[in-house]
Amino acid sequence: MSFLFATPDLMLAAVADLTDIGTALESASASAAATTAEVLPAAADEVSAAIAAVFGGYARTYQQVSTQAAEFHERFLQALSGGAGAYAAAETNNVEQVLLSVVNAPTQALLGRPVIGDGVSGAPGTGANGGAGGLLWGNGGAGGSGSPGQAGGNGGNAGLFGNGGSGGAGGAGQAGGRGGNGGWLNGNGGSGGQGGAATTGFSGGLPGRGGDGGSANLFGTGGAGGQGGTGLAGANGVNPVITGQGATGSTGTSTFNSATGDAFGFNGGDGADGGLNATGGTGGTGGSVIADGTGNGQAGNGGAGGAGGNGGAGGTGGNATALAGSAVAAAGDGGNGTNALAPGGAGGAGGNGGSATAFAGGSGFAGFGGNGGGGATGASGGTGGMGGTGGNGGHGGLLVGSGGAGGAGGTGGAGGLGAGGGLGGAAGGGAVAIGSLNAFQVVGGQGGDGGDGGSGGTGGTGGSGGAGGNGGAGGLFGAGGAGGNAGVGGHGGDGGGGALGAKGGNGGNASRSSVSTIADGGFAGDGGDGGDGGDGGNGGSAGTVGIGGSGGLFGAAGNNGTAGTGGTGGAGGGGVSGGAAGTPGIGASSDGGAGTAGAPGNNGLPGQDG
Structure with missing residues (x-):
């Protein structure tokens, strides 16, 4: 469309002319209404009355249309008048901007700041300082917030009249920007x-650390200090991953005396130690034996598991056989699993007992299952970091003005969570005993006891709250600023949960081929105790309060900051149930006795409040 030029003076003159026209029309309509709205009939007949009614109706319709036209006329005048005012205001503003540009250009070029006008604020995430306000009149620009690892920008200083700009927030781990100073004559x-x-x-x-507040110069209040940053949260307890495996122990050998019928088996070698990052080696198998005639046989026990992050499993006991005659043969017991060493490591499984077989006249006793190793306590949570210190308040105006309040201390970091305990090692099973060809007696092996579950790790202690900043000093006629409040202590970490105790080993069964053979089942093993829950971490202590600023000659000192609250203690971890007892062995003559279930673990104690 074509360019249009609006002249506010001509538009206002048109408004005045249209107003006069509207007034004249309203006056004419009012004068005509009295003589036309109610027309008297020319005669008393019906035709005259009808004609008078028609003309009266025309008059009333005209009055309605005139009223609507007057309303439209009024709205048109309002729109025209408002448009003239808007054009006039825009031209006035343009004149002001042009004048300010002319006035500010020299000082902006020479000093980097205008004569009148606010300073430019730093962009977020840049950490740029805020621009200074105008030399004569203007507020300082706000500092830009810092990106991670970058300090916040400082606020710009004001000119003769104006307030200093606020400092930007610091990026991760960095201080907040300092507030700008108030105007030389007046400003906060x-x-x-x-x-x-x-x-x-x-x-x-x-x-x-929180940024310090800017100071006033002659008249004005000092700026408040910024709050300190929040402390680092403690790391959660993490149990290590166990990957390696220790070497298996050697297999036991055996000897036989043909003159006496005696036989002896050597124990299997213990598993090799695996270190904290590996599972201990499995114990070696015990040596097996065969006793003859009136001789006795003793098989070797399985080797114990090796030490490691996870406990090594016990080896299997050697088997024993009693041939015809009155020979007695005892099988080897399974080796015990070792306790775990690494945080949260699982206990080693107990080895199974060796089996026993007896023939005519002989007796055989099956080996007991090895006990499972205990699980290790879970890793503890890390301690939370201390909160940042609050910034100091700015100085009040030298003549009149109160000091700024100190910034509050930062909140302490929360303590880390404790990790769960390691599982108890499985129990070894009692071995079977077999009586053949009128054997005298066979007894099944007793099941081993399940390993105890590990306790949960302790929760980390919460970090201490940061110290409050000090209040700024007051001017000659001014009170000191209040000290910053102490930072709140961090929450203590919750304790880790305990681990389940392992089930007891099953008793070995005893069978026979002749009713004359005594065949007793093995006893069941006891279940391992459940692990206790880890204790909750203690809450962090509150920070120290900021000191109130000194008052001027005619002003009171500022109050110290308010004491902070300590962090709440973490909840204790839950204890868990113990392992179930094993199943008794079944014997042809009598079954084995029952085992006892493991005791449940206790809940961890809650941490103390800071």
Whole structure:
């Protein structure tokens, strides 16, 4: 469309002319209404009355249309008048901007700041400082917030009249920016930026300090200090991953005396130690024996499991056989599993007992199952980091003005969670006993006891709250600023849960081929105890309060900051149930006795509040 030029003076003149026209029309309509709205009939006949009614109706319709036209006329005048005012305001504003540009250009080029106008604020995430306000009149620009690992920008200073800009918030682990100073003659200092929260990988995991408040010059209040950053949360307890495997122990050998019929088996070798990052080696199998005639036979026991992050499993006991005659043969017991060494490691399984076989006149006793190793306590949670220190308040105006309040201390980091305990090692089973060809007696092996579950790890202690910043000093006629409040202590980490105790080993069965043979089943093993829950971590202590600023000659000192609260203690981990007892062995003569279930673990104690 074509360019249009609006002249507010001509538009206002048109408004005045249209107003006069509207007034004249309203006056004419009012004068005509009295003589036309109610027309008297020319005669008393019906035709005259009808004609008068028609003309009266025309008059009333005209009055309605006139009223609507007057309303439209009024709205049109309002729109025209408003448009003239808008054009006039726009032209006035343009004139102001042109004048300000002309006035500000020299000082902007020479000093980097205008004569009148606010300073430019720093962009978020840049950490740029805020621009200074105009030399004569203008507020300082706000500092830009910092990116991770970058401090917040400082607020810009004001000119002769104006307030200082606020400091930008610090990035991760960095300090907040300082508030800008107030105007040389009159103006308040800007507030300091908040310190950045502690983050792993930045500033050694430490939180940022709050920025100091800007000071007033002659008249004005000092700016408040920024709050300190939040402390780093403690790492959760993590149980290591066990990958390696220790070597298996050697297999036991055996000897036989043909003159006496005696036989002896050597124990299997213990499993090799695997270290904290590996499972201990499995114990070797015990040596097997065959006793003859009136001789006795004793098989070797399985070797114990090797030490390691996870406990090594016990070896299997050697088998025993009693041939015809009155020979007695006892099978070897399974080796015991070892306790886990690494946090949260599982106990080693107990080895199974060796089996026993007896023939005519002989007796055989099956080996007992080995006991399972205990699970290790879970890893503890890490301690939370201390909160950042609050910034100090700015100084009040030298003549009149109160000091700024100190910034509050940052909250301490929460303690890490404790890890769960390791599982108890499985129990070894009692071996079977077999009586053949009128054997005298056979007894099944007793099941081993299940390993106890490991306790949960302790929760980490919460970090201490940060110290509050000090209040700024007051001017000659001014009170000191209040000290910053102490930071709140971090929450203590919850304790880890206990691990289940292992089930007891089953008793071995005893069978026979002749009713004359005594065949007793083996006893069941006891279940392992459940692991206790880990204790909750203690809450962090509160930070120290900021000191109130000193008052001026005619002003009171500021109050110290309010004491903070300590962090709440973490909840204790839950204890778990113990392992069930094993199943008694079944014997042709009598069954084995029952085992006892493991005791449940206790719940962990809650941490103390800071």
